[in-house]
Amino acid sequence: MKNKALLMLGLLLVVAIFAIVACKKAIDSAPKIQTIALTNDHAKKVYNYIIGMGFPAHQIVDQPDAFIVEGDIRFPKDMVLPKALEEQYYTGSLVSTSWVTNIRLSVDASMTSMNSEITSAIGQWNGITSCAINWTIVTSGTYDVLITDTNLGNGVCGQGTFPSAGKAGNLIYINKAYIAGNTFAQRARTICHEMGHNVSFRHTNWFSRGEPTATDVPGVPGTDANSLMNGGQCGTGATSLSAKDIQAAQALYP
Ligand SMILES: [Zn+2]
Known part of the structure; x- marks a missing residue:
């Protein structure tokens, strides 16, 4: 009788140990929430700026020189922040009229093999009537934007x-x-799409992609299956700026 009781106790102990181990395993395999430890004060401000724009922390990817959101939009850690940030509100991030009319693009040597695609992409933005956006390629001197080849791994065509x-x-x-x-048109689309991010366009299909709420361009709300600014369509998306893309560009940069 005493032996039987000891045996039962022993069995219970084994079961209890198994339960604890199993429980610990479950905790270990649970997805870890990404915590970004920032030692650089300015990078911290940039991070808070992104959070303030509505991007949840778990969607912000920390890279050495920039934070990446929505897979292909970069926020450089040394970016100049809007003055309004000190007043705790966000006033928008448009390119000012004096700059948007002459965006000087420098093509890194690593990208000159795609000069034709770049020229095609520029042609789409510059071809919008009644719109101030104007890109020019510069081969020397001061430039505003550098386009360069970078290995971004599988699944990401580019980053603006x-x-x-x-x-x-x-x-x-x-x-x-x-x-x-990809086809020529799709390669040019990637370049045209990233250029759109550089002048403040978000993804038109942000909602279906589960991305944070984007601000509607005044007068041009809603979804648009034909938008070149739809995200997650590397190699398959629209290759021409849609009618609504054009309206949005005209509304933002008249
Ligand atoms: Zn994008």
């Missing part, structure tokens, strides 16, 4: 940079090897 201090975002990364197998 959000405007800051009234100037277009200063960098466009193109995952050249990754998009090399």
Whole structure:
């Protein structure tokens, strides 16, 4: 009888130990919430600025020189923040009239093999009537935006940079090897799409992609299956700015 009781107790102990181990395993395999430890004060402000725009912390990817949101929009850690930030509100991030009329694009040597695609993409933005957006390629001297080849891994065609201090975002990364197998029109689309981010366009399909609420362009609300600014469509998306893309560009930059 005593032996039987000891045996039962032993069994209970084994079960209890199993339960604890199993429980610990479940905790270990639960997804870890990304915590970004920032030692740089300015980067902290940029991070808070992004949070203030409505991007949840778990969607912000920390890279050495920038934070990435929505997969392909860069916020450089040294970006100039709007003065309004000190008053705790966000006033918008458009490129100012004096800058948007002459966005000087420098093509890094790594991207000159796609000069034709770049020229095609520029043609789409510059071809919008009644719109101030005007890109020019500069081969020397001062430039506003650099387009360069960078390995972004699988699934990301390119990355644009959000405007800051009234100037277009200063960098466009193109995952050249990754998009090399796409058609000419799709390669040009990638470049045209990232250029859109550099003048403050968000993804038209932000809602279906589960991205934070974007501000409607006045008079041009809603979704648009034909938008070149739809995200997550590398190699398959619209290759021409849609009627609504054009209306939005005219509304933002008359
Ligand atoms: Zn995008």
